[in-house]
Amino acid sequence: MRVDFLITELNVGGAEKALTELALGMQRRGHRVRVLSIGSAPSADRHRLVDRLANEHVTVEFGGFDHWSRMISATRWLARRIHADPPDVCQTFLFHANCLGTLAAKRAGVRHVVGGLRVAEAKRVRLILESKAIRRMSHLVCVSEQVRSFAIEQLSANPQSCSVIPNGVDAPTYRDAVALDWSQIGWPSESQVAVFIGRLHPQKGIELIQQQFHELFADHSNRRLVMIGDGPLREPLSRWADEVGQDRVKILPWQNDVAPFLKAATMLLLPSHYEGMPNIVLEAMAAGCVTVCSRVEGSIELLGDASTRRGQSQGFAAGDGAALTRLADAFFRSPELRRQIGEANQLHVENYFSNRQMIERYEALYELLLSR
CATH class of the missing domain: 3.40.50.2000 (Glycogen Phosphorylase B;)
Incomplete structure (x- = not known):
């Protein structure tokens, strides 16, 4: 052929x-x-x-x-x-x-x-x-x-x-990746880090993370946010990160290999307004990472039976900042919940994607x- x-x-x-x-x-x-x-x-x-x-x-x-x-x-x-x-x-x-x-x-x-x-x-x-x-x-x-x-x-x-x-997705690439030590980007190694990886574009709903930053991150000294990618929002996001403080937020350029970030992350944040089937969610799941993403095209289909464990969903209604905060906060607080859902995510990807x-x-x- x-x-x-x-x-x-x-x-x-x-x-x-x-x-x-x-x-x-x-x-x-x-x-x-x-x-x-x-x-x-x-x-x-x-x-x-x-x-x-x-x-x-x-x-x-x-x-x-x-x-x-x-x-x-x-x-x-x-x-x-x-x-x-x-x-x-x-x-x-x-x-x-x-x-x-x-x-x-x-x-x-x-x-x-x-x-x-x-x-x-x-x-x-x-x-x-x-x-x-x-x-x-x-x-x-x-x-x-x-x-x-x-x-x-x-x-x-x-x-x-x-x-x-x-x-x-090539599941072993993400499953077997070596986790990044956060000290490599100037943060304490034991930091709890939520990552956003993708195009810095209005489609991705990044403004929701900014709106909820104080409630989700500011009152918790060990919680941090890293955003990786390029796009039209890069400059305003960099200015915002400078205002918040580089000790809490970093905007990193596009990375050739994001597997170490996903392996080390506490969770992936993806509050998109629309998608198709976001590859970064597949990659995060393959790494055994919890994904906090909006219920838009493809995301919930990716999560499948892994979307809810112990009554805890990984999805929230697009644009609902309060729901994003409640969901992410629950994962920040419970290592056991993260482990359980992360393992379910990994198995789901290996079996179906x-x-x-x-x-x-x-x-x-x-x-x-x-x-x-």
Whole structure:
């Protein structure tokens, strides 16, 4: 089978990690795999996924189209590259690749184009463009049941050609990681640290953590908060951290390896307004970490039976700061509760969200499409 994977860019993110694991898995199973990135190659410090693909001889090509004003040129480039070496299946990831890649693949004569919907973002222009792209697809893969419902209700996706394949994770990477010693970032080793890891963007609901900081952290000398990532909120968050005090809050840049942070963390905080299936929750669960996250698309599906132990949930209603504080405070206070739920999280991920399962599901879908 010949498969092209089309993606907006290859910086390290949830969708990019999933694509990389899928491309590597399909290559190892004997299929011809190629990755086409609309954007430019990542900077040297964020080249990890590209290096992994190159090390296993997966062809990766970059268009260098980093701005929406070049979308026509990007579509033509994709169509030329696809036509030069036609695949049996094109799989697109992320909004721009869904829209431009689907159009390019159809122009190049590819019969089977599979889209990838990874987030339930209800912006009007985005809905219009992505719904048009979906009509050209042979099939649409959603990362969660809630995202599938969103696709059917908001994007007019055909339920018969719309399925769910959740993300996978390499559980041993996080399970066996060596925990970070907090003294490495200037804090006492015994600190209780809540971590936020992700794009510093309004989508992530970071303002809720700021609003609840005093009640959750300020009156407890051993509790601290570290936020890891880059994005449009980085500067205002850095100013806020300076005001609060670097002895209580640190804003760290994007990290090449977050496993040591998750292994050492008291909990993960993720108060997002919307998601699809957040990879960082999978990674935290694989590390045996408690996750305090909003009940948005994908998060509760990830937690599954691990979401409640001894009457203690890991989820709260999006935007409910008081609920976030009650939940996080309960975990700060009880090491036994954290241990119990952390072990349940780890087992749940290993049983239901492995990379092997994800790759097998995609491979079966492609084979089904080609058999028709």
